[in-house]
Amino acid sequence: MENQGENSSSCRRLRVVMFPLPFQGHINPMLQLANILYSKGFLITIIHTNFNSRYTSKYPHFTFRPVLDNDSKNNNLSMLSSKGIDDPLSYNLMMINYCIDSFTHCLTKLLENEPVACMISDSVWHFTQSVADSLKLSRIVLRASSMSCIPVYATLPFVSEKGYVKTAIKNEVVVVPMTKKDIDKVYKGGPEDAKLDLISSTIKETKAASGIIVNTFKELEETAFLAIAHDFRMPIFAIGPFHKYFQASSSSLLEQDRSFMSWLDLQPVNSVVYVSFGSIAQMGQAEFSEMAWGLANSKQRFLWVVRPGLVSGSERVESLPDGFGEEVGERGRIVKWAPQQEVLAHKATGAFWTHSGWNSTLESICEGVPMICSPCSFDQPINARCVTDVWKIGVMLDDEMDRDEIGNVIKKLIIDKEGDEMRQRSKALQEKVNISLENGGSANQSLKDLVEYILSF
Ligand code: UDX
Numbered sequence: 256m257e258n259q260g261e262n263s264s265s266c267r268r269l270r271v272v273m274f275p276l277p278f279q280g281h282i283n284p285m286l287q288l289a290n291i292l293y294s295k296g297f298l299i300t301i302i303h304t305n306f307n308s309r310y311t312s313k314y315p316h317f318t319f320r321p322v323l324d325n326d327s328k329n330n331n332l333s334m335l336s337s338k339g340i341d342d343p344l345s346y347n348l349m350m351i352n353y354c355i356d357s358f359t360h361c362l363t364k365l366l367e368n369e370p371v372a373c374m375i376s377d378s379v380w381h382f383t384q385s386v387a388d389s390l391k392l393s394r395i396v397l398r399a400s401s402m403s404c405i406p407v408y409a410t411l412p413f414v415s416e417k418g419y420v421k422t423a424i425k426n427e428v429v430v431v432p433m434t435k436k437d438i439d440k441v442y443k444g445g446p447e448d449a450k451l452d453l454i455s456s457t458i459k460e461t462k463a464a465s466g467i468i469v470n471t472f473k474e475l476e477e478t479a480f481l482a483i484a485h486d487f488r489m490p491i492f493a494i495g496p497f498h499k500y501f502q503a504s505s506s507s508l509l510e511q512d513r514s515f516m517s518w519l520d521l522q523p524v525n526s527v528v529y530v531s532f533g534s535i536a537q538m539g540q541a542e543f544s545e546m547a548w549g550l551a552n553s554k555q556r557f558l559w560v561v562r563p564g565l566v567s568g569s570e571r572v573e574s575l576p577d578g579f580g581e582e583v584g585e586r587g588r589i590v591k592w593a594p595q596q597e598v599l600a601h602k603a604t605g606a607f608w609t610h611s612g613w614n615s616t617l618e619s620i621c622e623g624v625p626m627i628c629s630p631c632s633f634d635q636p637i638n639a640r641c642v643t644d645v646w647k648i649g650v651m652l653d654d655e656m657d658r659d660e661i662g663n664v665i666k667k668l669i670i671d672k673e674g675d676e677m678r679q680r681s682k683a684l685q686e687k688v689n690i691s692l693e694n695g696g697s698a699n700q701s702l703k704d705l706v707e708y709i710l711s712f
Pocket of ligand 1: 560
């Protein structure tokens with residue numbers, strides 16, 4: 256285990272209970288955080304839903320407790336198939352519905368058996384706050400997304416009305432210069448009311464928590480921290496990108512394919528565009544074909560993750576347009592699932608075409624790779640706007656997929672001076688991350704504060 260902490264002896268035997276939301280982009284940061292806290296000496300119990308819990312055997316040093324996440328008579332969650340999640344919002348709502356009783360029972364039993372310092376649960380599991388309150392247990396929230404999402408989410412009804420985010424909460428601070436189109440994307444996928452309800456409950460119960468842990472570092476999102484200071488008065492721990500302490504590969508739900516690595520090793524420096532839309536995003540066949548031809552027509556090298564379910568109702572490469580393989584030849588590779596952090600760290604990787612999930616965004620920043628942002632929904636339009644308009648380390652490609660436009664944008668990042676300037680700015684952020692993690696840096700100090708805070712319960 257890496258980084259055995261200096262105050263580990265004082266924490267050993269003190270247990271922390273953690274409850275991840277069972278989606279890849281949420282499992283990764285929670286499991287990384289669990290490893291960080293374990294390395295500081297805490298004992299870890301993970302409560303997990305049956306759905307998406309394949310990673311448990313890879314963590315023999317943790318205790319796992321399952322909770323029911325579906326109704327055995329009416330197994331709606333079985334609509335999750337190898338072809339992907341059609342409607343993540345409904346999934347969330349259904350899981351919340353089904354697991355409340357089982358979760359409460361599980362946590363009650365745990366507390367009867369031994370002392371627990373606190374619970375850390377995903378911010379989207381908002382119902383866990385009232386369960387924790389009823390059991391007199393402190394709850395710390397894990398925000399699996401950016402800090403900048405909080406002020407935007409907290410003002411969403413206002414934002415929707417105005418159509419443009421100018422101020423955040425009560426401070427006159429421009430946090431993220433969102434457009435009306437960005438806001439519409441936040442709501443995309445599922446009924447708008449249900450989404451707003453979920454977001455409002457998440458924000459409300461985050462405000463009621465004893466603390467917030469964010470997978471970020473202060474220097475990256477300073478304005479967001481300023482903007483929420485008035486309304487979120489609990490301690491906030493920005494302990495830095497979690498994967499810089501522990502990589503995510505062991506919590507991967509899909510097997511990582513490494514067979515292309517020898518091909519990547521042969522490509523020139525900064526010449527390859529890495530393309531991945533995370534674990535949930537879906538698109539139609541027409542959009543997918545346009546993407547394929549955009550990549551082909553760019554004449555640039557690429558590595559493209561086409562996971563099962565990326566195209567709704569389809570299984571990977573058979574969806575590729577006729578003639579694509581012949582056109583691309585040795586210039587491109589397609590994989591089902593990649594060791595993403597390793598790919599981003601590779602010297603050949605020159606740009607990342609992403610859906611702007613927070614883990615992907617942060618992983619890209621940590622390797623100084625500029626981005627092409629095609630956000631789909633949820634927090635992604637917010638992260639994307641930060642990348643393009645705040646940090647200026649990427650370009651937006653969020654209109655209808657068009658092969659010519661795709662080709663132009665790829666060339667801009669890989670060949671043009673503009674792309675190189677973005678790469679330089681991204682490298683400067685990468686440097687800031689590293690400084691924040693060093694002794695005396697903000698993330699390093701925040702982690703020390705978090706350990707002390709948990710010990711104080
Ligand atoms: C979801 C949401 O969509 C995202 O917006 C939110 O911020 C977190 O939860 P997801 O869509 O899967 O996550 O995207 P992202 O946050 O980028 O997480 C994907 C993770 O899968 C990353 O850690 C990435 O390294 C990993 N990954 C992705 C792989 O290991 N291999 C791959 O081929 C692709």
